[in-house]
Amino acid sequence: MTKIKICGITRSEDALAAALAGADALGFNFSSSSPRRVSPDNARDMIRSLPQLVTPVGVFVEHSPAEINDLCRYCGVQVAQLHSEAYGTEETLRVSGVRVMRVFRPGPGFSIEEIISFTAKTGCHDFLFDAYNPKMAGGSGKSIESATATMLFEKTRGLGWALLAGGLRPDNVAEAVLLSRPWGVDTASGVESAPGFKDPLKINAFIKAVRQADLELTRCFH
DSSP states (O other), X not given: OOEEEEOOOOSHHHHHHHHHHTOSEEEEEOOTTOTTBOOHHHHHHHHHTSOTTSEEEEEESSOOHXXXXXXXXXXXXXXXXXXXXXXXXXXXXXXXXXXXXXXXXXOTXXXXXXXXXXXXXXXXXXXXXXXXXTTOXXXXXXXXXXXXXXXXXXXXXXXXXXXXXXXXXXXXXXXXXXXXXXXXXXXXXXXXXXXXXXXXXXXXXXXXXXXXXXXXXXXXTO
16 A cells, blocks of 8 residues: 655644545655754644554755654654755764655666665665755655656666655545556645645545555556
């Protein structure tokens, strides 16, 4: 079954709506440049109220490994999503106490070898593929071209656990799941009424679309 992460949670009612709708993980963005930035205290309160089987993920862009470690401990974050090319081997190895999910954005000059090398050096097997945008680290609403997304998951299947992100919405996520067969999908702007404000109807529609795609894939492989 495709895992579902709802990212950019800023309000407790949105965290509850996503959890009740069946999200597997929620993303809390700590980047100062994001319109979905959440304070450590707010994130901590929301994470404490989550059901046990919903995974809280911290999104980091400009933080040092020491800052990431402190925030994860304070807030109760279980996965650190490193959303910047600045997080290389050395920086990743200094993140401790949580699982690390490294974001890769297939832009100009990108090669699968980057992922293979990163995995070999760090032991990190959790990835997220997001659309490349030179002006934004994420949350731009842009999509990865479908052929590129399909290639990414074909080439990395077996390397680790990868999520697909970038412009996913209730009306296109089923097609993305059927084409790429990712381990999981991630959305932020695709289920919002405004940046940082989730729409419960869109969340439900998004999750329903993913589950419908899962059913179709099950039929195909039986």
